[in-house]
Amino acid sequence: MKLIEFTPILAPFMVRSRVLHTHRTARGTPPTFGTQMLGLFKKSAPDPKPETPAARTSFLARLKEGLKNTRSQLTGLFAGRKLDESLFEDLESALISADTGMDATTFLLRQLRERARKERLETAEQLKGLLREILAELLAPLEQPDPLDPQAPKKLPQPFVIMLAGVNGAGKTTSIGKLAKLFQHQGRTVLLAAGDTFRAAAREQLIAWGDKNGVAVISQSGGDPAAVIFDAVHAARARNIDILLADTAGRLPTQQHLMEEVRKIKRVIAKADASAPHEVWLVLDANTGQNALNQVRIFDDALGLTGLILTKLDGTAKGGVLAGIAYARKQLAAPRPLAIRYLGVGEGLDDLRPFVASDFVAALLD
Numbered sequence: 001m002k003l004i005e006f007t008p009i010l011a012p013f014m015v016r017s018r019v020l021h022t023h024r025t026a027r028g029t030p031p032t033f034g035t036q037m038l039g040l041f042k043k044s045a046p047d048p049k050p051e052t053p054a055a056r057t058s059f060l061a062r063l064k065e066g067l068k069n070t071r072s073q074l075t076g077l078f079a080g081r082k083l084d085e086s087l088f089e090d091l092e093s094a095l096i097s098a099d100t101g102m103d104a105t106t107f108l109l110r111q112l113r114e115r116a117r118k119e120r121l122e123t124a125e126q127l128k129g130l131l132r133e134i135l136a137e138l139l140a141p142l143e144q145p146d147p148l149d150p151q152a153p154k155k156l157p158q159p160f161v162i163m164l165a166g167v168n169g170a171g172k173t174t175s176i177g178k179l180a181k182l183f184q185h186q187g188r189t190v191l192l193a194a195g196d197t198f199r200a201a202a203r204e205q206l207i208a209w210g211d212k213n214g215v216a217v218i219s220q221s222g223g224d225p226a227a228v229i230f231d232a233v234h235a236a237r238a239r240n241i242d243i244l245l246a247d248t249a250g251r252l253p254t255q256q257h258l259m260e261e262v263r264k265i266k267r268v269i270a271k272a273d274a275s276a277p278h279e280v281w282l283v284l285d286a287n288t289g290q291n292a293l294n295q296v297r298i299f300d301d302a303l304g305l306t307g308l309i310l311t312k313l314d315g316t317a318k319g320g321v322l323a324g325i326a327y328a329r330k331q332l333a334a335p336r337p338l339a340i341r342y343l344g345v346g347e348g349l350d351d352l353r354p355f356v357a358s359d360f361v362a363a364l365l366d
């Protein structure tokens with residue numbers, strides 16, 4: 001890996017001098033800094049490429065494959081059954097074992113019972129239709145308009161800064177790699193900031209994702225993660241980059257000092273650009289079960305989350321946790337929208353797609 005030094009933008013609060021590197025990521029002979037570096041940052045064709053029907057079908061198939069255990073458990077309940085109390089009871093157990101959590105399950109069952117009575121439902125198949133409706137209503141607030149939707153272009157601040165946080169191993173760095181590809185595909189220029197300065201391997205991992213996408217990574221060995229991202233905001237501005245994706249180290253919500261550090265990262269980003277970060281996303285491993293609710297609550301308190309990325313839905317995730325998150329959100333004294341921005345269904349560059357509530361419900365019940 002060739003490193004190309006460029007003049008560091010020294011943050012006023014930095015005490016130690018350091019060398020900031022922009023990692024030249026394209027393969028082959030490294031260019032000299034200057035024209036070829038600029039080439040790296042040159043905007044690609046501005047016309048966004050819409051998702052192909054084939055890509056969408058393949059994503060849905062993978063989501064369905066990932067959720068197949070939950071789906072077969074849930075759909076199996078309704079087959080050849082009468083609509084009676086035992087069906088409600090079995091449904092309650094199935095929802096709980098699908099990671100929906102006690103509170104959201106109780107809510108769903110109450111809704112189902114009331115509406116089944118009101119609508120005079122008679123068959124198990126009708127009840128399944130009602131469950132589909134109620135789940136879709138519960139999840140709908142998690143599907144928010146995407147500020148980056150290429151089909152509804154808006155004038156965005158430049159750079160548009162997205163900060164990612166989450167517990168260790170949730171999939172932050174991998175998701176950044178996938179997002180870089182997605183945003184480039186939309187005709188946007190991207191820069192990555194390696195805000196995980198604790199581990200050399202973390203930096204190398206982000207650089208490898210930068211490599212795959214041909215985008216530059218601002219990084220530094222060790223030091224203050226906030227300062228690296230601060231510099232990256234300046235670098236992105238100087239180079240007219242559209243989107244800056246800032247990686248951060250994994251941390252547990254119980255690690256007070258690390259939660260304080262991530263708060264500081266956000267504050268320092270705002271010193272580089274008062275309107276930034278424009279989005280703060282929590283990356284959640286969908287296999288986390290009910291602990292996901294805790295993570296959402298604590299990271300939201302610390303950072304004021306705007307969105308979530310749910311990863312690893314291709315594995316053993318049960319999927320019910322989304323209903324748990326939606327319900328917990330509804331219960332807040334002052335509900336604030338929280339979007340699920342993307343779902344991850346694999347380790348590859350293309351394995352990330354925007355969240356569509358109706359697709360998710362279909363993957364669980366159809």
Ligand SMILES: Nc1nc2c(ncn2[C@@H]2O[C@H](COP(=O)(O)OP(=O)(O)OP(=O)(O)O)[C@@H](O)[C@H]2O)c(=O)[nH]1
Pocket residue numbers: 166167168169170171172173174175196202248249250251283311312313314315344345346347351
């Ligand atoms: N199957 C699957 N694996 C994923 C997905 N997203 C991430 N992973 C894998 O999860 C592991 C951890 O991913 P990272 O991106 O390194 O997670 P991280 O949150 O950056 O981890 P730390 O920086 O250590 O906190 C890697 O092996 C990824 O390949 C996904 O959607 N599906």
Ligand SMILES: [Mg+2]
Pocket residue numbers: 172173174196202247248249250
């Ligand atoms: Mg990481």
